[in-house]
Structure formats: C-alpha cells, structure tokens
Amino acid sequence: MSSSVVIGAGMVGLATAWHLQERGVQVTVLDRAGVAAGSSWGNAGWLSPGKTIPLADPSLWTYGPTALLDADAALHVPFRADPGLWSFLARFAAHGTRRAWERTMAALTPIDRMALECFDELTGSGVDAWTRQGPFIVGFTEERQSAGFLREVEGVVRHGQDVPLERVENPREVVPQLSDQVGVVYRMGGQRFIEPGPFVQALADAVVARGGTLRTDAQVTSLAGGSRPGVTLANGETLTADSVVVATGAWLPGLTRDLGVRTRVQAGRGYSFSVATEEPSRYPVYLPAQRIACTPYRGRFRIAGTMEFRGPDEPLQPRRIEAIVNQARSLMTGMDLEDRQDEWVGSRPVTPDGLPLVGATSAPGVYVAGGHGMWGIVLGPATGKLLAEQIVTGRTDPAIAPFDPLR
Template identity: 75%
Template sequence: MVGLATAWHLQEYGVEVTVLDRTGVAAGSSWGNAGWLTPGKAIPLADPSLWSYAPRALLDPDAALHVPFRVDAGLWLFLARFASHGTMRAWNRTMAALTPIDKIALDCFDELAAGGVNAWTRKGPFVIGFTEQAHAEGFVREIEGVIRHGQDVPFERLYQPRDLAPQLSEAVAFAYRLDGQRFIEPAPYVEALADAVIARGGKILPGVEARRVGSGRRPTVTLIDGAQMEADSVVIATGAWMPRLARPLGVGVQVQAGRGYSFTVQTEDPARHPVYLPFQRIACTPYQGRFRIAGTMEFRRPDEPLQPRRIEAVINQARTLLTGINFEERQDEWVGSRPVTPDGLPLVGETRAPGVYVAGGHGMWGIVLGPATGKLLAEKVVTGKTDPAIAPFDPLR
C-alpha cells in the first residue's frame, strides 16, 4: 500500500515510476490484514497498560502479545526501547505527532477513488465488544485521548450489538458502536491501486529484489543478480525489511517485525460490519463473503514461517466470544510482518543519501496511513517541501 500510493502520487506530478517488488502486488502485510481504515485507532502501540499487560501476556500462551524466548540481542534491545515509551507522556507526544496525518487519511482514499483507483471503501459502524464493563476502560480511555488530540471519533454505548453483528455470542455483554471509520478488502484494493499505476504508464516489476541502494551522481539500485538501475530518486518502502537497505544510508531507528495472523471463516449469518474485541486484541472484517479474523503481535524475524500455535491462540481467545462459526473450516491462514518502530512513529523522508527516501515503519497502520504517506512523500520528493504532517517522521531522528 505505502509504496504503490507513493508511486501513484508521484505520477500526479508527471513523474515516470518503476516499482520493484520482491514478491508481487499485495503480498506481505498488504494482503492478510483486517483492512481497517480507522484513523481513530491509529494510535501509539505503547501505553502505560503495557507494564501490567506484557508480564501476564508473556506467561499466557494464548495472549495476543508473543515474544519467543531466544538469544536475540537486537530483539531485546528493541523491546527495551519500545517499553520505555509506555508512559502517558510518551503516548501524548506520539499521538500529537500522528494526529495531523490521521486527520487527512480518509480524504486521501477519496482522492485515489476520484483519480481512477477502482476499489471501494465502506463505512462502518464498527462493533466493539467486551465480556464486562471493566474491560472497556482501556478502549474508552484511548478514544477519549484521540478526541482530546483533535480527531472527531463518534462512539456510543450499543445495547443490542447482535443486531449489527450476529457473530457476537451472548458472552459479549457490553458493547460500543464506533463511527467515522471505514474498511476495505485489502488485497483487492491494493491490486486496484497497482492497476491504476500501470494504467497511468507506470511499470511494476515482480520478482525483483534490491540488494543495495547507493548514491553517486544519481541514486543506484543494485539487484540481487548484480544488475544495476539508476533513477533520479529512489523510495525504499519495504516494510519490515527496510533496515537491510536503509541502515547503510543513515536510518538508525530500529524496525522490528510485529507479525500479525489472520484466517477467514464462514458465518451462519452474513457478516456486514467489522467487529473488534479489544481485550483479546482480535479484529474481524467482512471479506469476500466470509469473515476475516485477525490478531496477535508476534515479535519474530520477518521471514520466519507461520507458527500454527499462534492461529490456535487466536481461536482459543475468540471461540467463546463469537458464534455461528466453524473454526475448523478455516481458509486463507496467513502471517504478515508489520514494521514496528520503538517510538511508534513511521519513517518517512530523505536518508543521508541525496535522492534516496524511505516510507514505512507504520506498525499496524500502514493500510490506513499509506495513501496519505504517499501523497506527502511525493510532494517532498518533487518539491523538496516537508509537510508538517510528516516532519515528526524524519528517518534520521
């Protein structure tokens, strides 16, 4: 999403673009995510609840947070830095930095639609469910914090949640309705964005992987096979794999793969609205006639294989809260590596190599913030101007 949105917006300036894609369009985290366009939930991942939740989660095999016990100095350094941002002061600082781009995120999807991207975005409502009122306190505190920072996020108590989401079981006794947000089917949407880039004269080269990006008279991309390509500008938008190319260019902020899992199931009643179970960290979305169930924040290396135990953990958490679902008839089991930074801010801007830029590090919010990121970075590439909305995302910070 991030790379293609940047390419599309560069085309708005008349720039000729070529996209090098290691795997193919809508692979990685742009495929199996929940497809939520929820700027009202694009918030810092670390908050004060981390200090009480994380120790319990590390001892609970079914918890959403999972960290393998292994010798990995880089991982434990990342976790220490991430935890240091688990304060209210840090949360407010990060939320203030995210709010400007959050506020334009949905408008940027409308701009893509007006410009010929043939894919829909759909309004909620989102149904937020809890087994008891006490479990809702953290969610309410987050939404109130987002509103305090300037976003309009309508939410209200929902007394008949099964009218909107019959997939919720009777165990869900307390619920909210969240409005002002949207959702998409992520893979079809990203494929439509790629089609639009191609229709406007862009090139997309699948199965092409960069080994190194350098700068001299012009930026140069060296491919795995040794071939080289020159360009006026290069944008590195490789998600959790960004450090391989960006670290030699002065981007020292850690990017850790925070891997999410998902699968789809059939439901007895048609799924019409997204469902969120915050206490269990489970997000559900209608997807091509089925119901996509997503969850887990697993800190592993981005290329590691899918861990079936994490799928089981999501099912174990969801089984009593969802009804009319046969969890044994799953399809589309998936793991994707979301790029998480310690301070919760993306990396968007120019590296120390002139003409070489990065766009990534959005954590769980790359889908919703992708078009806005592409728009503002394209402006930076072409005009040299840094919009205030991306100034806090300086990759050299």
C-alpha cells in the first residue's frame, strides 16, 4: 500500500487525505495546532460556486486607495514598510482589469461547477455532517450599489454556471435581521452553506475512522523530495512516505520556497463573530457594498467580513471587529452587536492572480494544495479529489491544470 503525508488539517488538507484513502493510500495528516485551526473554522461557511470569483476586479481601483485611509474599509492594508507586501499588492492590483477577471473566471469555472457534488460525495460516504440549501439573500441600501454585483453574476453565468437570481419585494418577511435601510434585495439560488468548524472536524473523524493517522502537535520544519519524500518535525522526528502534500494555507511559503513555487501567497485575514438574534436566522445574508457575509451558526448569527493584509501569525486586531460592527450597525436589526461571541481572525491564502496552487512541485513526490483565497472551503473537496487523482495516477485533470504551482 502506498503512503502519503498531508501537512495541514484544514478543509483542503483533510479532503485530499480522504480522497487519497479512496484510492487506497495510507495517510498521515500533520498539523501544528489542530483541526480547522487556520482559516477553516470561523469563516462564513458558504458553499457558493456562484460567488467563487476572482478577488481582484476593476472596482479595486475605486475602493483600494480607501484601504489606506478609512479605518472601517472592508479592505484594510496597514501602512508599514514591508517591500514584500507592497510588491504583492502591486501584482494583485494589476489583475484588477476586466480582461484579467474574465481569464481568471474561465479558469475557476470548471472546478466551481463540480464543487457541490464533491460535498455530496463526502456526506454520502461516511462524513457525518450536513450541507444546507440557501437561498442567499443579497442586500443593498440603494439601486446603484447593486450594479457591480449584478455584473459579477452575469459574468459567472456567461462562463457556464447556473445562478438563479430574483428580486425580493418584502425582504423583512424573508430575513427579519435586515433593517429598513436595506431597500434593494435579491434572492440567489443554487448555493449552500455549512457550519465550517463542525464539518471539517467530521471530515477529520472520517479520515481517522478509515485508518488514517492524525497528529495535531506536529510542527513541520522542513521537507525534501525524492523517491521517498520526507518531512522533519520540530522535535527532530522524520517521516517518509511515497508522497507529501503541503496544504498549510497562508503558511505555504514557509515550506515551499525551495520547491519551485514562485507565486507569492499573502495572508488575507478575515474576521468573524456571532450574535444572538431576536428571531431565528434561516438564510445566509450578503451585503456586497460592505463586504459582509452572514450565516446561521449553531442557533446564532455569524457575521464575517474584511480583507486585511497582515502576517498570518499577527494577533487579532480589535479595530477590525469594530469596523465590521460599524458597517453592520445601521443595516442589521433585532440583534445586540455588543454582545459578541466567538471573535475570530483567520488567514486566507491569497495569490496575486486569484488562482489556487494545486499540483506537483519541482521536488519529486511533493505536491501543493492551497492559495484558494476566500474559497478554500467551497473548493476544498474538489481540490482534494483532483489532486489525489494526480498523485496516484499521474494524470492532471483539466480543471486544475491552470493552478499549476510552478506557473
């Protein structure tokens, strides 16, 4: 039986491990902190292929400069002397064109279209978790704000996805958590959501139940390719296998610098918290102008937002939580935004061109699965399935060919 070491116990790493098991591979999953300890725990949990689109678009040139001046801006860039960060931002901004958006969207569409069925494969084969249908409720304070969102949906449909969209005439009857200031509301179908932390834990449990090894005290300090690639842990222990998969999210650069992976991965940190609501929340809510994403979560309402470019290990910045609250205060009702629980920051792995890094590195037997930006949850199972196929058979599915980590 062949073997594989997977570094990273988030959605992407565990889905890769699960699909390697499907192909008869013995897996060991290593993580320095725990299951879903990175960006997999506190995100909005959206399974929304219709919103899995390039992060950089032409609107970046409008709101980008605000990120340096407005403390409440949804995109936040701390003003600091960091040449690496500014180099990344310059390349990221260069992709904020219509032509680049179309090119990236074309590359994402094949994996977007298979994303939901890959969740069904997991939940139908022993992963004890659920996915739930929307609809997603999308709100704006005025008509002109919706133009960019509608243009994005039109682009997604043009590239081959089905995204049902209709105007909601009485939004408070559907989502009582929206205030009267949200006057333009759409219902977006064809999307689902999960409770991400519990789902990823259920996936980890399934990997272990099928004979996999999961170690959550394992800090990998180095790795090497070869006929038997191996990893070295902080305690000096060495593990070897037939393949190694690096799925460490925003921490990818720490292990991939010498593997031919030239695309920079920058931590784009997202924040979230949960609040109680006077009336039960049933559906995800998206406020595009404020870039706030909300989801029912364990009887509460999880509110997530912001994109903050800092180091992945920097501490939570309370000011970013306050920024989300300030944006949401006039748009939400029937909740106490001061009584917050589960305040969280997670580092999403963002690439300048908006495409993940999935596939073989220059080191024999070593593979990368990461760089999904905001879309690691929704694309994780499909990524794991296609990468497992490549590892075992040597065939690269066309859906992940554009994600070549050596590009």
